[in-house]
Amino acid sequence: MFADYSMGELTAIFAMQGFAGLILFSVFVLMALGLAIIFGQMGVINMAHGEFMILGAYVTYLVSNVFSDYLPFLFSIYFFVAMALAFVVTGALGMFVEWAMIRHLYKRPLDTLLATWGLSLILQQIYRSVFGAREVGVTIPEWMMGSLPLTDMIEVPINGMFVMVLAVGISIAIYVLMFRSTWGKQVRAINQNRIMAGAVGINTEWTDRLTFGIGCGVAGVAGSAFTMIGSTGPTAGQLYIVDTFLVVVFGGAGSLLGTIASAFSISQAQSILEFFLSGSMAKVLTLLTVVGILMLRPQGLFALKLRK
Amino acid sequence: MVQNNPNFVLMVEDLTVSFDGFKAVNDLSFYVEPNECRVIIGPNGAGKTTVLDLICGRTKATGGSVNFKGQELLNMREDQIVHAGVGRKFQTPSVYEDLTVFENLELSYPKGHNVFGALFFRRDDTVKDRIQEIAEMIFLEELLQEKAAFLSHGQKQWLEIGMLLIQDPELLMLDEPVAGMSVAERKKTAELLNRIIADRSVIVIEHDMGFVADIATRVTVLHQGKVLSEGSMERVQNDPKVIEVYLGH
Amino acid sequence: MTPTKKTAFLTPKEMIGFAILAALIFVVLPLALDTFRLNLFGKYLTYAFVAVGLVLCWGAGGILSLGQGVFFGLGGYCMAMFLKLEASTPENTAIQSTPGIPDFMDWNQITALPWWWEPFHSFGLTLIAIIAVPVVFAFIIAFAMFRRRVGGVYFAIITQAIAAILTILIIGQQGFTGGVNGITDLRTLHGWDIRTDEAKNILYFVNGILLFAVLFAAHYVRKSKLGRLLIAMRDQEDRVRFSGYDVASFKIFVFCLGAAFSAIGGAMFTLQVGFMSPTLVGIVPSIEMVIFCAVGGRLSIIGAVYGTLLVNFAKTTFSESFPEVWLLGLGALFIAVVMAFPRGLAGIWADWVEPRLSSLFSRKTGDDSTAAPKTPAE
Numbered sequence: 055m056f057a058d059y060s061m062g063e064l065t066a067i068f069a070m071q072g073f074a075g076l077i078l079f080s081v082f083v084l085m086a087l088g089l090a091i092i093f094g095q096m097g098v099i100n101m102a103h104g105e106f107m108i109l110g111a112y113v114t115y116l117v118s119n120v121f122s123d124y125l126p127f128l129f130s131i132y133f134f135v136a137m138a139l140a141f142v143v144t145g146a147l148g149m150f151v152e153w154a155m156i157r158h159l160y161k162r163p164l165d166t167l168l169a170t171w172g173l174s175l176i177l178q179q180i181y182r183s184v185f186g187a188r189e190v191g192v193t194i195p196e197w198m199m200g201s202l203p204l205t206d207m208i209e210v211p212i213n214g215m216f217v218m219v220l221a222v223g224i225s226i227a228i229y230v231l232m233f234r235s236t237w238g239k240q241v242r243a244i245n246q247n248r249i250m251a252g253a254v255g256i257n258t259e260w261t262d263r264l265t266f267g268i269g270c271g272v273a274g275v276a277g278s279a280f281t282m283i284g285s286t287g288p289t290a291g292q293l294y295i296v297d298t299f300l301v302v303v304f305g306g307a308g309s310l311l312g313t314i315a316s317a318f319s320i321s322q323a324q325s326i327l328e329f330f331l332s333g334s335m336a337k338v339l340t341l342l343t344v345v346g347i348l349m350l351r352p353q354g355l356f357a358l359k360l361r362k
Numbered sequence: 363m364v365q366n367n368p369n370f371v372l373m374v375e376d377l378t379v380s381f382d383g384f385k386a387v388n389d390l391s392f393y394v395e396p397n398e399c400r401v402i403i404g405p406n407g408a409g410k411t412t413v414l415d416l417i418c419g420r421t422k423a424t425g426g427s428v429n430f431k432g433q434e435l436l437n438m439r440e441d442q443i444v445h446a447g448v449g450r451k452f453q454t455p456s457v458y459e460d461l462t463v464f465e466n467l468e469l470s471y472p473k474g475h476n477v478f479g480a481l482f483f484r485r486d487d488t489v490k491d492r493i494q495e496i497a498e499m500i501f502l503e504e505l506l507q508e509k510a511a512f513l514s515h516g517q518k519q520w521l522e523i524g525m526l527l528i529q530d531p532e533l534l535m536l537d538e539p540v541a542g543m544s545v546a547e548r549k550k551t552a553e554l555l556n557r558i559i560a561d562r563s564v565i566v567i568e569h570d571m572g573f574v575a576d577i578a579t580r581v582t583v584l585h586q587g588k589v590l591s592e593g594s595m596e597r598v599q600n601d602p603k604v605i606e607v608y609l610g611h
Numbered sequence: 612m613t614p615t616k617k618t619a620f621l622t623p624k625e626m627i628g629f630a631i632l633a634a635l636i637f638v639v640l641p642l643a644l645d646t647f648r649l650n651l652f653g654k655y656l657t658y659a660f661v662a663v664g665l666v667l668c669w670g671a672g673g674i675l676s677l678g679q680g681v682f683f684g685l686g687g688y689c690m691a692m693f694l695k696l697e698a699s700t701p702e703n704t705a706i707q708s709t710p711g712i713p714d715f716m717d718w719n720q721i722t723a724l725p726w727w728w729e730p731f732h733s734f735g736l737t738l739i740a741i742i743a744v745p746v747v748f749a750f751i752i753a754f755a756m757f758r759r760r761v762g763g764v765y766f767a768i769i770t771q772a773i774a775a776i777l778t779i780l781i782i783g784q785q786g787f788t789g790g791v792n793g794i795t796d797l798r799t800l801h802g803w804d805i806r807t808d809e810a811k812n813i814l815y816f817v818n819g820i821l822l823f824a825v826l827f828a829a830h831y832v833r834k835s836k837l838g839r840l841l842i843a844m845r846d847q848e849d850r851v852r853f854s855g856y857d858v859a860s861f862k863i864f865v866f867c868l869g870a871a872f873s874a875i876g877g878a879m880f881t882l883q884v885g886f887m888s889p890t891l892v893g894i895v896p897s898i899e900m901v902i903f904c905a906v907g908g909r910l911s912i913i914g915a916v917y918g919t920l921l922v923n924f925a926k927t928t929f930s931e932s933f934p935e936v937w938l939l940g941l942g943a944l945f946i947a948v949v950m951a952f953p954r955g956l957a958g959i960w961a962d963w964v965e966p967r968l969s970s971l972f973s974r975k976t977g978d979d980s981t982a983a984p985k986t987p988a989e
Contacts, residue, residue: 099764158950164675165949168905170897172945179938285676296775296894299768334783341776345769349755352765402686418853444855451626456850457845465839470854474836477864480856 055117065189067329069208075325077283081219082317084276085227085294086301092269093302095245095260096155103243103298104291106148106270109177111278112185113284118192118281124348130195133185133282140145140274148270150262160262181288191285198282213282221281224272229310231268241265258318300344306354314353371396371533371563372417377426379416382437388587390426394533398533399564402570402576404584404596405608410567411453413584414535417565419452429487430533441475449531453538453567455518463502466510467534470525492528498555501550511609516547527558534558535565552576565605579598583608620834628913630825636819643723646808653815653883655923656822657730658683662904662915663822663829664869669901670909671838672865673845674762678770679873679900681777682745684892686874689744691887692792693737694783694805699796716798719786728787741878742871749870750863757859757866771894778893793888797881805882817878818908822916825872830965832868841865902941908957917956 117136232238305312326335415421447610474483707717907918929937
């Protein structure tokens, strides 16, 4: 399959596909981080995770409209405002959902799965009624357009770079939150022994709500970042939910590093395969491999062996 | 100690398990004779429950050997170990709450244990009589049609013991059978156990020293995954090492 | 006291439950509905096969599969491939550049029938494949996962991923599978035109009879020791294991059984509706099938049929007139059935309707023995 290409071309192909893979990787990481917090730390399956992401995207879309209509001179920085707002709005919705629904279902994970699926249908319909069934896109600020030529055959788009930087930044932020903040300590304590955590004075109810909110907020930021590289429709969230869950499970639930490693391997495999096979076959092959490996090693890539 | 005595029912040798480097059970060896009642005692975290888990296949050992009547148990599945003749009772009573006492006992009846056997299992008179017999033994004959969820804590413990008895295992392992029981229930249980252990080997984990003295043939004291002392109740009770780590406080 | 009860295959109460359902399916619906509507209900009943399988897997066994559409689809595709080959005679397809192969293959520049289509020339092999292909597939999944003690949400996620993968594969390989449109334009079964009103009526009854066969099979399993073991496993898996059962083999069995039920439903869907497409395989239909079962009551096999009929009837009614309300309603249904009515219609029946019925009954006859509380309809 390589015979038709020269050495230089092959390098360029791998570099470009590798880069496309890196963008996909960033997208996966952004999507999966929120889920890794919610699923990994709380054991809750949130099937509406994709819809929380889309909410972040719609918030960004609204903010970009407001800026271009009323604050055109600040348009180049609207994205940062939008991202913060996306975090707050989706986070708040997440906390509300936790209060209204999730907290009643902690002992019934399979039921949570069905209930959040119901929530995802409702959100989809609300998006469709409010924003219309068609996809909407945002205007990217000028500084994010175009691409950087690295060599004469390899070019990297700036918006892609931006999403990558964002993914790295948010990963670091979550890592710090998780392992350096009081909240992170409480979350991990609850994950290991809920009753004991309650007994030593951690407000488990509030921590759960906050954790779910932060997980959803991160999803919102992911959605916000999406608008830089693609358009948004009411059902777009559903397209990603399987990939996202596989990324988290493949990485080993509870391990942030695992999530990132698995996002990296899945995205690279898929984008490199995509060049040689059709897009759908590349995806089938990648997902099948992941499922196959999960059948052989259900605990995922990174997991501790614990005394029962 | 005689290492190759063919009269031992169970020979545990150099048994080791490590959880990410932490050795919960470390080079442990002990031997159980037919009709012996062996009580394992030791402070919390000594590895008592882990030893039972290793023998019955719930936890996979890192090394060593568990030989039961000439069969190596370490590479067998849990259900195969049960069929070989080892029964296990858990620390917290684990019965099927949604099923009746009768159904609980019926599921443990040693017949129809594969998929099609279970599909075409007939509840014939032999089965019913045996369940009746066991139910009388465990003081539950009046409650056969009651859902297990409605039993008291002590009754659930008895039911689980009954579920083991109906299997008629040659080696019975009981993890704290009287924990959480009232004084009256405790007495009844001691009486029940004394009847049960007559014709089989038993390993019991227990903290209640009075109860241990009642039933034990020999006592093994575990500490940090190793045997600290072994012998008759009297000998163990007077062993200065045991007094220091366990009985002293 | 001697435990002699519950040895009969059907208690009088269960017999009445089956009789009422039979009356509804075989008498009331055919008399009340025109051929078009009856065929629509026939389509709903094919989903009920899946829901009944889910009662065993999920309700009793605690194994939630979000990929039942896979088995429904595999069964349906097997049937569709046979019908498509019968419809693609060289005479019928004379205008194609390669006559004698299905039209979509010709459109995709495929010039010879792929080898794995060949067995579907034979009706006997097709009937075997309808059951065997999904069951073997289910066995592989279940064997790999249950032997490694994977269950719960992991199993749900993996089965969902498999549904997604199969859908992408079918759509991507359109030359071999008919792609996103599926396999359409099916005409005859052994020369018998399945598109006529008469054929549709007959197929409705065949479907009903098969559904009852499946219901009885499921009822037998629930009543057997295996049924009690499933409940026991759901709550105390370790105890079952240490009572000497190989837990995985029971889970594999029940999952394969659910797959076989779904496959029969899928094959009947193809016959009655006249096509099979990836829209019935993927994530969305698979999870909707779970809600059919949940609405009926996850522990009740008869409830599963009512749940399926009700949800689908509502879906057709609402999405015809108010499509935007339907999705909201379906979403709310998912949430409500989980949070407020976890035992579904069967639970409502057992808690509200039955006590009232029986008190009414006992007042008339003076017999109060039936008023005692009873476990949900089984």
